[in-house]
Amino acid sequence: MIVYMGDGFWSLLAFAMQMCLVLMTGHILAQTKPMAAVLKTIAKAANTPFKAVALACVVMIVTSYLNWGFGLIFTSLLAIEIAKNMKGKGLHYPLLVASAYSGFLVWHAGFSASAPLLVNTKGHFLESKIGLIPVSQTIFSPIGYVPVLVLLVTLPFIMAAMHPKKEQVIEVDPSVFAEKKEKPKKDPSQMTPAERMENSMVLSLIIAIIGLIYVFYYFFVKKGSLDLNILNFIFLMLGILLHGTPRNFIDAAIEAGKTVWGIVIQFPFYAGIMGMMIKSGLAATIANWFASFSTAKTLPLYTYWSAGLINLFVPSGGGQWSVQGPIMVDAAMKIGASVPKVVMGVAWGDAWTNMIQPFWALPLLSVAKLEIRDIMGYCVMALIWSGIVTSILLLVL
Amino acid sequence: MGGIDVLRVLGNAFSKFAKKYIPDALIFAMILTLITFILG
Numbered sequence: 001m002i003v004y005m006g007d008g009f010w011s012l013l014a015f016a017m018q019m020c021l022v023l024m025t026g027h028i029l030a031q032t033k034p035m036a037a038v039l040k041t042i043a044k045a046a047n048t049p050f051k052a053v054a055l056a057c058v059v060m061i062v063t064s065y066l067n068w069g070f071g072l073i074f075t076s077l078l079a080i081e082i083a084k085n086m087k088g089k090g091l092h093y094p095l096l097v098a099s100a101y102s103g104f105l106v107w108h109a110g111f112s113a114s115a116p117l118l119v120n121t122k123g124h125f126l127e128s129k130i131g132l133i134p135v136s137q138t139i140f141s142p143i144g145y146v147p148v149l150v151l152l153v154t155l156p157f158i159m160a161a162m163h164p165k166k167e168q169v170i171e172v173d174p175s176v177f178a179e180k181k182e183k184p185k186k187d188p189s190q191m192t193p194a195e196r197m198e199n200s201m202v203l204s205l206i207i208a209i210i211g212l213i214y215v216f217y218y219f220f221v222k223k224g225s226l227d228l229n230i231l232n233f234i235f236l237m238l239g240i241l242l243h244g245t246p247r248n249f250i251d252a253a254i255e256a257g258k259t260v261w262g263i264v265i266q267f268p269f270y271a272g273i274m275g276m277m278i279k280s281g282l283a284a285t286i287a288n289w290f291a292s293f294s295t296a297k298t299l300p301l302y303t304y305w306s307a308g309l310i311n312l313f314v315p316s317g318g319g320q321w322s323v324q325g326p327i328m329v330d331a332a333m334k335i336g337a338s339v340p341k342v343v344m345g346v347a348w349g350d351a352w353t354n355m356i357q358p359f360w361a362l363p364l365l366s367v368a369k370l371e372i373r374d375i376m377g378y379c380v381m382a383l384i385w386s387g388i389v390t391s392i393l394l395l396v397l
Numbered sequence: 398m399g400g401i402d403v404l405r406v407l408g409n410a411f412s413k414f415a416k417k418y419i420p421d422a423l424i425f426a427m428i429l430t431l432i433t434f435i436l437g
Binding site: 001002004005094095158161162163164165168262265266269270272273276277280282312313358361362365371372373374375376377378380381 | 400401404405407408409410411412413414415416418419420421422423425426427429430433434436437
């Protein structure tokens, strides 16, 4: 087990870097004037603590359904903007952040869902057994969208209803959104050539235009799909463009860099845990045990529960499918259960226990300057409610 | 006690428990490492 841990420890480095960039580029972009204005406009829709908590949840549900990376960073920054707007109005800040995170429950049934998209990708590792499964049978089937709709209608209300009474409210610490001090601008005639370069818009403009031409090529010529790399690329180029000068961009990047330490330090531990879970056969043992007493009707449900359990140790959605997918697909074919429903069982289970697993909350917590203990109590309620809803729907749909 | 009160009481109870017993996310990852090690 020690060897499995050590061997796996650095296996998520590329992914950890992508996550750091999701966080940093999103943060850099949010510090630009146009993006700050968008966040401010949305945040203004909340004028009571109840509406604020509900709004954070709704926005996360909608944005993480579209793309989980975008949803995570956009809603994190929106939560800060809401907190800023509601300062002094009795908003319980930990609940606001927990509510924002709870909306992340739907990501694995949305447009960036790893397992459903993977089984619809030519050459996927189970293609010889199950062929290609179109998204009309997974994310766009009732077991894909009905739980999303039920959660969209009910979850914001449940999160908002937990708002404590005035005497228990903990408001946001102003240091979370401390305004950066504007440096006094130097007269261009007194600048050194280096300073003139740093404060010239020309360099930023040329780099951003080159980048944005590539984005056009990627989507319209190469016909690429939205993934983390292109998302980070777009955010980075827009950040360079909208900050105007390289100096402004650098200052924003230094600020954004302070939020990524949690990911840098903690992701290797999860990679080590994944190494142990996968190579020791522990994940397979858990999946096999659940499959052993399933029927065609109950397999999607037990897949969901086992995926929830395995997700605590293997929080990466794609990684989890590679471990659990083959076992559950074999079981489904043996007992005549629906394979697309089993795929969605894994997807829903993977997202479900993220509510009590800090891995995905780290970017949000970094931005919000909170600890996992501050939000987990409220997230348990989201876990219980979504567990009930999804379990029932997996049986009846 | 209405439905909203029940949710508020439950939310507060879970929150108090988490604040008392849930360690920092890094410690959480270390404990999970240990649990996986033992289970394996």
